[in-house]
Amino acid sequence: MDNRLLEFIEQYMPLTEEEKIFIDDLNIIRSLKRGTVIVEEGDTIKDAIFVLKGCLRSYYIMDGEEKTSAFTTENEPLILLSGDDPNKTAHYVDSVEDSIVTLGNLEMENKTVEKFPRFEKLCKLISEQLLKKNASSFAEFKNTTPEQRYINLLKNRPDLLQRAPQHQIASYLGIKPQSLSRIRKRLSKKSSA
């Protein structure tokens, strides 16, 4: 078994041998080739997706244009978002590079928590952390100019700039590719001045 999942969980709590075997038996690890679309708009939401390795991108298609809303990388759960129908995803997810993910579902989660109740606390902790991270990013996005957002990305997630194409990064920053080019030129002038 790929033990990234166990390593991730053990950051929060050490696992017993019995728990490790149980998780292994869930058989939820999947490999994805770069470019694989794993979720489409309108799909019924049933899976909980967690990235062990690689990079997934969540995007909406609006007026024929892809709008990147999130990148999910190592050790991050991916949040599937619904639209008017709370049971169906409102967006797409594809793999920006070859990736390894876990695909769980609610039934598995219930089974796990029933057998090992302390996993409930783990799930709660992870979703609380993710909530704070997400709310912080949102507040930051609202209170910054596109240029500041790019500088923050450069500081906080520099790897993304290498991993994803420029037009996806631009739309993730809420701007047009041309604006991103202008920002980069302006900053490189500043730093060489």
Added chain:
Amino acid sequence: MDNRLLEFIEQYMPLTEEEKIFIDDLNIIRSLKRGTVIVEEGDTIKDAIFVLKGCLRSYYIMDGEEKTSAFTTENEPLILLSGDDPNKTAHYVDSVEDSIVTLGNLEMENKTVEKFPRFEKLCKLISEQLLKKNASSFAEFKNTTPEQRYINLLKNRPDLLQRAPQHQIASYLGIKPQSLSRIRKRLSKKSSA
């Protein structure tokens, strides 16, 4: 006891008499006069704030200007966000109108879960719901123009437009008060055309 808290919890699970008395004894309900600042930038994060009635506003002060990042109203938990120091809030919270809130802390939460383990599941559910809501709002914000954001606010949270002053609404939408005025004029022309 103000029973809004019990009513809120009972949307998720019916409570026993023993649980109700326990929650009552926690003595966590507070009344706030309009304009009370209950959290300041740099405060140690210890409370979990939940709004039972009224409206709280989270805001940053940047270059001397207040930037509203969130409004929290009836039956919503308020997320306190940290900055570089994970133990200190990076923003302020005040009450936009007379409000009733609960102020819990981690110690109380642990005590409650220890006595009634099923509360762990409740906390997990609430934070998962909040996470989805927050991530949806973020994705929407990123993919919409200021005018669309205003139209969405009008549709989804029309009460906010009555409850908070225009300059707070403008900054919540990530725009200047003048831009909000222009958007409102444009829309009122359209609707009267």
